[in-house]
Amino acid sequence: MSSSISMTSALRFSRPVMREPHAVGPNCHIRQFRHTDFGDAMSPLVLADHFVMTGPTFEVHPHAGMSAVTVLFESTHGWMSSHDSVHNDHRIEPGDLHWTLAGRGIVHTQQPEGANARLDGLQLFVNLPKQLKRIDPATMLIRADDVPVIESRGVRLRVLAGLLGGKISPLPTPEPILIVDGELDADAYANLPLPAGWNLWLYARDGHLKVHEPGAPENDVELPSGAAMAISAEIEGSVELRASASEVKPAIRFVAIAGPAINEPIVQKGPFVMNSHEEIEQIIADYQAGRFGTVTPFTLHPGRTE
Secondary structure, eight states, rough: OBSSSSSSEEEBBBOOEEOOOOOSTEEEEEEEEEEGGGTTTTTEEEEEEEEESSSOOOOEEEEBBBEEEEEEOOOEEEEEEETTOOOOOEOOTTTOOOEEEOOOEEEEEEEEEEEEEEEEEEEEEOOOOGGGSSSSOEEEEOGGSSSSSETTTTTEEEEEEEETTEEEOOOSSEEEEEEEEEETTTTOEEEEEEOOEEEEEEEEEEEEEEEEEEEEEEEEEOOTEEEEEEESSSSSSSEEEEEEETOOOOOEEEEEEEEOOOOOOEETTTTEEESSSSHHHHHHHHHHTTTTTOOOOOOOOOOOOO
């Protein structure tokens, strides 16, 4: 568990966690962050992978007890095809977000497509509270053109999920959550409100961030490029983000994900996230018995499908 920098303010900051990319097969590198890196302060996130994928990597595989969320950054070349056991074919393009609500169980495959494909994105495991872990599975897609954008001098914030600055994403989610794909010029700043009982996970995707709690100078943190941290709100507060004073890039990119903490036990076994080992064993038995359904071979035509 990461140690706390300040226990006197409205917000509790973790220390930055740096992870180096590692290979997953011949066609993919990921930088991985787990909930255990941040104590309980990453909830509702269980896992976040920043991936760069250039060829087939993950064959048909299951999920249960959580949502598997894919964000393709706008820097992506090519696109990702997605097919699942609830019979949805999706073409995920640069700037899109794809939400797989696994619930009681789903199987899917997501693969890079297109000439010289290079998928740059995030794979997120978002926990479900106990009362939703057996919900029926579903998949949803929000197109880049439908993502609300907050723009001001030197600031661009894409509100992929949730509500920020009066902008509301059209994506329905099983529980409240905020997902922001942000960009800041060196002389700009962004302010993110954090309700009481929520956690915020910050990832400096490209460039160094300065993270500050207004009115609490002891909570000034330099977040290096490629590092992440978590912030917990005991009472309502806010976080200010700026480029680090040492930053030389003309613009920095970050991801912010916030949601109500799920204060329940987490037992994870690969793609399954439940509250107990007994539930994990039951989920595995359900999967092995074929209760998650099947994925049939498919080919998407060059146009979009929904």
